[in-house]
Structures are given as structure tokens and as C-alpha cells.
Amino acid sequence: MSAQATTVVPTAVPEQLLDRFGRTVRDLRVSVTDRCNLRCTYCMPAHGLAWLPGPQLLTVAEIARLARLAVERLGVERIRLTGGEPLLRRDLEQIVAALSALRTRAGAKPDIGLTTNGLGLDKRAPGLRAAGLDRVNVSIDALDPRQYAALTRRDRLDDVLRGVAGAQAAGLAPIKVNAVAVPEGLEERAPQLAAECLRRGWQLRFIEHMPLGPRGTWKANDVVGAEQVLAVLRRAGFALTPVGRPDRRPAALWEVAAGTGPDGADYPAGRVGVIASVTAPFCADCDRTRLTADGRLLTCLFSAAETDLRGPMRAGADDEELLRIWADSAWHKPRAHGMNDPRSPSEFTAPARTMSAIGG
Numbered sequence: 080m081s082a083q084a085t086t087v088v089p090t091a092v093p094e095q096l097l098d099r100f101g102r103t104v105r106d107l108r109v110s111v112t113d114r115c116n117l118r119c120t121y122c123m124p125a126h127g128l129a130w131l132p133g134p135q136l137l138t139v140a141e142i143a144r145l146a147r148l149a150v151e152r153l154g155v156e157r158i159r160l161t162g163g164e165p166l167l168r169r170d171l172e173q174i175v176a177a178l179s180a181l182r183t184r185a186g187a188k189p190d191i192g193l194t195t196n197g198l199g200l201d202k203r204a205p206g207l208r209a210a211g212l213d214r215v216n217v218s219i220d221a222l223d224p225r226q227y228a229a230l231t232r233r234d235r236l237d238d239v240l241r242g243v244a245g246a247q248a249a250g251l252a253p254i255k256v257n258a259v260a261v262p263e264g265l266e267e268r269a270p271q272l273a274a275e276c277l278r279r280g281w282q283l284r285f286i287e288h289m290p291l292g293p294r295g296t297w298k299a300n301d302v303v304g305a306e307q308v309l310a311v312l313r314r315a316g317f318a319l320t321p322v323g324r325p326d327r328r329p330a331a332l333w334e335v336a337a338g339t340g341p342d343g344a345d346y347p348a349g350r351v352g353v354i355a356s357v358t359a360p361f362c363a364d365c366d367r368t369r370l371t372a373d374g375r376l377l378t379c380l381f382s383a384a385e386t387d388l389r390g391p392m393r394a395g396a397d398d399e400e401l402l403r404i405w406a407d408s409a410w411h412k413p414r415a416h417g418m419n420d421p422r423s424p425s426e427f428t429a430p431a432r433t434m435s436a437i438g439g
């Protein structure tokens with residue numbers, strides 16, 4: 080991996096999505112909707128957002144076509160469906176089935192994941208599993224119903240827990256739990272979550288709060304960094320040993336020794352993770368690219384630039400033309416998001432869209 084940009088722009092359609100800094104895309108995040116049934120404080124304003132009109136969303140066939148190009152022509156190996164809340168798409172099972180029919184260069188089914196708030200997951204999990212879904216990440220910020228309702232602005236914790244249990248029963252594994260490390264109630268929330276996730280066999284990852292929510296709600300000084308999250312867990316008695324970032328994935332992991340949780344009940348040994356996008360960015364290892372629900376490519380969550388694939392696709396572009404547009408967009412991926420880099424603050428401009436509209 081080189082940190083030096085090369086200036087030669089690819090002319091022919093490449094067989095991989097490469098950028099100027101030597102990175103290769105293997106992981107595609109597809110947002111299937113910008114709508115949501117929660118209003119998490121760090122993600123959306125209380126009144127919601129102006130949703131995209133239905134005709135602007137990519138159809139199942141359009142998602143399937145772009146995913147086919149990504150997997151069969153551009154070397155993508157993993158696809159994660161996200162949103163907004165992806166379970167709000169009634170045709171999500173059809174989308175998963177279409178992705179599941181694809182084959183990577185190595186002849187394998189792509190790994191298909193879903194990031195969801197878990198509402199209604201119990202009813203959908205068997206069908207999604209049968210369609211070819213491999214794994215789920217469920218967002219649960221708190222296990223106390225009042226804290227959960229305060230953070231998501233909806234009193235739905237029981238429904239979410241039912242959803243995760245349904246996913247587990249349907250054989251979706253591993254189950255990962257995402258919790259945003261906002262400071263509100265963290266001293267209580269983090270140990271409760273860690274103990275319960277270890278007991279249930281769920282892999283918990285705290286995510287540092289990124290400036291991608293409603294305008295004006297993020298302050299650099301309020302960011303709870305990985306070290307602070309670990310300090311909270313240690314104060315609550317968790318014995319943690321660093322593992323690092325296996326396979327250069329975003330989550331840094333710690334081994335947790337078996338112990339007793341804040342409720343007095345034991346938990347087994349396991350692991351906990353932190354995604355330190357703000358305090359320890361992993362841009363140099365990033366192998367992701369994103370497709371929004373309305374068919375725009377974003378090379379980075381923080382990207383201010385978007386490349387339209389839906390327009391050319393609906394205007395009749397053939398596969399080669401779409402591949403060229405995609406490869407050109409990938410080539411111009413910035414070196415880093417620049418959010419925390421005092422040497423290059425000008426490289427960071429908050430994107431026009433917020434998290435739910437990008438696809439987290």
C-alpha cells in the first residue's frame with residue numbers, strides 16, 4: 080500500500096476497482112432506502128427527513144445489475160445492505176436472492192450482510208436467510224428501555240430484542256451489535272451491553288460518533304474515543320487484552336476475560352470491539368465503496384463528491400459504460416477523510432447527505 084498518489088488515470092475498464100493510492104475495493108455497501116422508523120439522535124432530526132420519492136430509488140433489477148457488475152466484473156466479494164432502515168423495503172428478500180445468485184471471480188457466493196435496527200427482524204429473518212443472507216449487524220445503543228428510547232426517540236427496545244432473537248433462531252451468524260459511543264449514559268450503557276452481548280454470543284462493537292448526523296449536533300470535543308470506551312469498561316471490572324484489527328477490518332478488538340456484570344450475573348470470556356473512525360481512522364486499509372438508495376456512488380462515508388450511476392443506467396448505458404464510470408469514481412477516492420488531520424483540515428468537508436441518506 081502506497082501513500083503516494085499516482086497520476087495515471089486508467090483508460091481501459093479495469094478488472095478491479097483501484098484508486099490512486101493503491102487500495103482495491105472488495106466491499107460494497109448498498110443502501111436500499113433512506114427511510115427509517117427510528118429517529119436516533121446522532122443520525123436523524125426528530126422530525127425525520129424529506130424522503131426520496133419512490134421512483135428515485137433503485138429497483139430490485141437495478142440493484143441486481145449494479146451488484147452483478149461489482150461482483151462479476153470488478154472483484155467485489157462482500158455486499159452489505161443498509162439504509163435508512165433496510166427492513167422497510169418489502170422487496171428486501173428479492174434483493175438478497177438476486178445478490179445470492181451472483182458468483183465472485185473465485186466462484187463463490189458473495190458474502191451478504193445486513194445492517195438493521197432490528198425492528199421486525201424476527202418476522203423477516205427466516206425468509207432473508209432462505210434468500211441467502213449470511214449475517215446481520217443490529218444497532219442497539221442501550222439495554223435499559225428508557226435509555227434506548229431517549230437515544231432512538233422510540234420506545235421499541237423489546238421489539239428489537241425480539242428481532243435479534245429471531246435472527247439468531249434463523250441461523251444468521253455471527254450476530255454483531257453496533258452501539259454508538261455517545262456520552263449520554265455511557266458509564267451505565269457500555270458495561271450492560273458488554274456483559275449481555277457476551278452472554279448471548281453477540282459480538283459488540285462500539286462506534287465512535289461521526290459528524291454525519293443532523294447539522295450542528297456533532298462537536299469534536301464530545302467525541303468519546305476508543306480509549307474512553309475501554310476506560311469505562313475497565314472501571315466496571317472488565318479485564319481487556321488488545322487483539323488488534325484482524326484482517327484489517329474497521330473494528331479493533333479486545334479479548335474480555337470471564338467475569339461478573341453490573342447486574343451481578345456472570346458473563347463468559349469473549350471479545351468486544353471499537354470502530355475508531357474518528358480517533359484512529361483506518362482509511363489506509365479501506366476496501367469499501369458505497370451505493371446510495373438513489374444510485375449514487377460514494378467512495379467514502381465522508382465523501383462530498385457523488386457519482387450518478389442511476390441516470391446513465393436509466394438513459395440506456397451499456398455495462399461497459401457503467402463500468403467505466405464506476406472505475407473512474409473509484410480512482411478518485413481521497414486518501415483519507417481528513418476529519419481529524421490537523422495537517423490537512425481542508426481535506427474534510429462534511430458531506431451533503433447525513434448518515435441515513437448515505438447508508439451507514
Ligand code: SAM
Nearest residue numbers: 122162163164194195196218257288289434439
Ligand atoms: N438503520 C440501520 C441501523 O441503524 O443499523 C442501518 C443504517 S444506520 C445509518 C447504520 C449504522 O450507522 C448504525 O449502526 C448506526 O448506529 C450508525 N450511525 C448512524 N449515525 C451515526 C453517527 N453519526 N456516527 C456513528 N455511527 C452512526
Ligand code: SF4
Nearest residue numbers: 115119122163196435
Ligand atoms: Fe434509523 Fe439506523 Fe439512523 Fe437510527 S441509525 S435513525 S435506525 S437509519
